[in-house]
Amino acid sequence: xxxxxxxxxxxxxxxxxxxxxxxxxxxxxxxxxxxxxxxxxxxxxxxxxxxxxxxxxxxxxxxxxxxxxxxxxxxxxxxxxxxxxxxxxxxxxxxxxxxxxxxxxxxxxxxxxxxxxxxxxxxxxxxxxxxxxxxxxxxxxxxxxxxxxxxxxxxxxxxxxxxxxxxxxxxxxxxxxxxxxxxxxxxxxxxxxxxxxxxxxxxxxxxxxxxxxxxxxxxxxxxxxxxxxxxxxxxxxxxxxxxxxxxxxxxxxxxxxxxxxxxxxxxxxxxxx
Numbered sequence: 001x002x003x004x005x006x007x008x009x010x011x012x013x014x015x016x017x018x019x020x021x022x023x024x025x026x027x028x029x030x031x032x033x034x035x036x037x038x039x040x041x042x043x044x045x046x047x048x049x050x051x052x053x054x055x056x057x058x059x060x061x062x063x064x065x066x067x068x069x070x071x072x073x074x075x076x077x078x079x080x081x082x083x084x085x086x087x088x089x090x091x092x093x094x095x096x097x098x099x100x101x102x103x104x105x106x107x108x109x110x111x112x113x114x115x116x117x118x119x120x121x122x123x124x125x126x127x128x129x130x131x132x133x134x135x136x137x138x139x140x141x142x143x144x145x146x147x148x149x150x151x152x153x154x155x156x157x158x159x160x161x162x163x164x165x166x167x168x169x170x171x172x173x174x175x176x177x178x179x180x181x182x183x184x185x186x187x188x189x190x191x192x193x194x195x196x197x198x199x200x201x202x203x204x205x206x207x208x209x210x211x212x213x214x215x216x217x218x219x220x221x222x223x224x225x226x227x228x229x230x231x232x233x234x235x236x237x238x239x240x241x242x243x244x245x246x247x248x249x250x251x252x253x254x255x256x257x258x259x260x261x262x263x264x265x266x267x268x269x270x271x272x273x
Contacts (some may be wrong), residue, residue, distance in 0.1 A: 003113035003114065003214070003215050004029060004030075004031045004110055004112045004113055005022075005026065005029050005030045005031060005112060005115075005116060005211070006030075006031060006033075006034070006107055006110060006114070006115050006116070006132070007019060007022070007030060007032075007033045007034070007116050007118070008033075008098060008115065008116065008117050008118075008120045008124075009033070009034075009035060009036070009081055009117070009118045009119055010035065010036050010037075010069075010119045010120060010121050011035040011036075011080060012068060012073065013068055013069075013072050013073050013079065013264075014068065014119065014196055014199075015081065015118040015119040015200070016079055016080050016081040017079070017197070017200040017201065017204060018118050018119075018138055018200050018203045018204045018207060019081055019116075019118055019204075019207075020079070020204060021204050021207075021208045022116070022207065022208060022211060023081075023084050023085070023088060023090070025208065025212075026212075026215065027088045027090060029215060030090050031091075031110045031112060032090070032091045032092075032093065032106070032107070032110055033081065033085050033090055033092040033093070034092075034095050034098055034103065035081065035082060035092060035093065035094045035095070036098050036120050036122055037094050037095065037096055038097070038121055038122065039121060050062065053065065056235055056237055056238070057235045057237060057240075057241060058238040060241055060245075060251055061153075061235070061236060061238075061241050061251065064252055067252060067257075068193060068196065068252075072257070072260065072261075072264075075261055079264055097122070098120065098122050098124065098128065099122065099124065099125040099127070099128055104125075104127055104128060104131070107131050108131055111131075112131065112132045113132060113133060113134065113214070113215075114132055114133075114135075114136065114211065114214055114215075115128075115129075115131060115132035115134065115135040115170075116136055116137075116138075116207070116211070117135070117136070117137040117138070117170060118138045118203075118207070120137075123174060124170060126172060129170055129171065129172070134169070134214055135170040136167055136168065136169055136170065136180065136210065137168055137169075137170045137175075137177070138166070138167055138203045138206070139151070139165065139166045139167075139168065140152055140163075140165055140199040140200075140203065141163060141164065141166065142163060142164040142165075142166055142182055142184065143166040143168060143175055143176075143179060143182075143225055143230075144175075144176070144225040144226060144227055144229050145229065145230070145231050146231055147174060147175035147176070147230060147231065147232040148175065148232045148233040148234060149233060149234050149235055150192075150233065150235065150236065151163070151233065152192050152196040153192045153236055153244070153251070154233045154236065155187065156187070156190070156191075156192055156244055156247075156249045157236065157240055157243055157244045157247075157249075159247060160187055161186070162184055162185065162186050163184070163185060163187055163199070164182055164183050164184040164185050164199075165182065165183050165185075165199050165202045165203040165206055166179055166181070166182045167179070167180045167181045167182075167207055167210045168225075169222060174232075175232070176230070177225070178222035178224050178225070179222070179224075179225060180210050180220050180221075181209065181220075182206070183202045183203075183205070185198055185202050190249075191250045191251060191252050191256055192244075192250070192251045193251065193252035193253070193256045193257075193260075194252075194256045194259075197260060
């Protein structure tokens with residue numbers, strides 16, 4: 001296994017859980033980690049982007065995003081991607097623009113075999129995608145359905161009974177590349193928060209399996225997506241969030257937070273289920 005891996009992620013708690021088994025099992029193959037710090041958006045800073053989300057989606061949705069991106073990590077910092085990398089001696093670089101020329105030069109110097117994206121906050125340029133034979137992404141849905149932002153919220157708004165995760169090749173169109181693997185999970189008495197963490201656990205196992213096969217030089221079938229069945233979502237509106245709550249679902253519950261804190265304090269990742 002002399003192949004080289006580059007990880008790109010926003011480094012939040014769900015993505016840190018997804019990438020945890022890769023760090024445990026393949027840290028010698030991971031050449032670098034890049035943590036994208038800018039919220040999704042073209043030109044605005046993070047405060048401006050948060051204001052846009054607040055205006056469109058309301059305080060409940062913005063609070064939900066802050067909960068798992070900012071507050072939960074303060075309680076359980078040891079599980080975060082940044083600190084796990086420090087423990088393992090892996091270079092973890094916080095960047096505002098993953099497509100910046102100096103970053104592209106650095107990754108080109110690494111010459112990775114696999115480029116892995118989990119919840120990265122920018123669309124990758126053609127130049128970045130060309131730097132590895134296998135640029136792959138984990139998405140919290142069964143593509144081609146529910147491409148885009150916050151699928152775990154939209155799946156509840158639309159009253160789905162099941163969902164899943166997808167590992168796919170990245171191309172120039174978001175969430176449209178050939179599928180390498182999927183895993184289906186049931187939606188039970190979930191909030192958006194509990195569903196997201198169920199998907200993170202499923203994604204952890206699925207992504208590890210794909211990476212292991214690629215590192216072993218195994219052939220993986222690539223299934224093109226049927227884009228006639230594609231759906232794509234952006235941040236929900238205030239009316240969408242109201243629909244979610246009228247259906248009896250919630251973005252998060254105190255019981256979810258308590259369960260997550262207990263589980264994350266356990267060193268066994270499976271305890272999050």
